[in-house]
Amino acid sequence: MRFRKIDRYLLLLAALFVLAVLKRTDLPGEEVLPDVYHATIHQPLLAQASAAANDDALDIVALKSEVAAKEREIRQLRQQLETTREQAGYLHELRWEATPEPIDGWVFAVDANPFRRMFKIDLGTTDRVEAGMPVVTGKALLGTIAHVLRRQSVVLRVDDPNFSLEVEIHPSGGGADVQPLAGVALGDGGRLLEVRYVRNAKSLRVGDPVYTTSYHKLIPPGLVVGWVAEVEDLDQDGTAEVKVTPAAALGRWAQITVLKRKER
Numbered sequence: 001m002r003f004r005k006i007d008r009y010l011l012l013l014a015a016l017f018v019l020a021v022l023k024r025t026d027l028p029g030e031e032v033l034p035d036v037y038h039a040t041i042h043q044p045l046l047a048q049a050s051a052a053a054n055d056d057a058l059d060i061v062a063l064k065s066e067v068a069a070k071e072r073e074i075r076q077l078r079q080q081l082e083t084t085r086e087q088a089g090y091l092h093e094l095r096w097e098a099t100p101e102p103i104d105g106w107v108f109a110v111d112a113n114p115f116r117r118m119f120k121i122d123l124g125t126t127d128r129v130e131a132g133m134p135v136v137t138g139k140a141l142l143g144t145i146a147h148v149l150r151r152q153s154v155v156l157r158v159d160d161p162n163f164s165l166e167v168e169i170h171p172s173g174g175g176a177d178v179q180p181l182a183g184v185a186l187g188d189g190g191r192l193l194e195v196r197y198v199r200n201a202k203s204l205r206v207g208d209p210v211y212t213t214s215y216h217k218l219i220p221p222g223l224v225v226g227w228v229a230e231v232e233d234l235d236q237d238g239t240a241e242v243k244v245t246p247a248a249a250l251g252r253w254a255q256i257t258v259l260k261r262k263e264r
């Protein structure tokens with residue numbers, strides 16, 4: 001009987017010890033973890049979870065980058081398709097004896113000089129490009145070829161301070177019998193053109209179109225240069241200075257087209 005009572009006491013002490021151990025705050029699952037548990041179980045699990053989370057984050061970033069690149073490609077392809085359709089509709093309407101030949105190219109460098117508006121394209125003498133040829137986006141004149149190398153060319157944009165071109169303005173005021181007004185378009189270096197020496201400019205209105213003329217051997221007449229933005233005759237001599245907004249979306253192009261005159 002005594003032996004059984006001792007066994008009961010021992011069992012009771014063992015139960016109390018187990019309860020005391022389970023109530024400790026430094027066991028696994030509580031706020032404070034034992035060093036052994038932290039080093040062998042907790043820290044490796046956290047490292048694995050962190051590595052998995054980092055891998056997932058990198059995968060998401062890579063997927064977003066791929067999606068953005070594909071979206072850019074789709075936008076470029078759509079722009080090329082629109083440009084091709086637009087060119088197919090207007091090239092044969094240009095007032096030349098033969099439809100000009102389009103030569104497609106890409107811009108790969110832009111002049112960093114803030115006072116210049118020039119860029120380089122991947123077309124040169126090997127592509128039958130010559131100085132003076134027009135560079136267009138759609139049916140809008142973007143600039144002209146200034147210098148040509150074997151596989152690249154420098155283009156002078158219409159708003160460059162050194163750009164100069166004879167143009168004609170088609171006035172909307174004054175009736176249907178009003179003739180186009182001639183002038184010389186000069187780039188102002190600030191995304192505009194100024195057409196000088198325009199006489200009888202009273203019939204001009206804001207928004208009137210400005211076109212290339214037939215005075216050039218390499219530039220076909222009928223390309224859209226821009227639209228009238230402002231008409232001034234400061235010295236009141238009957239000769240106006242006309243501010244023109246370029247038709248080409250300057251700075252928003254990647255693919256361009258050089259127009260080559262077909263030989264008769």
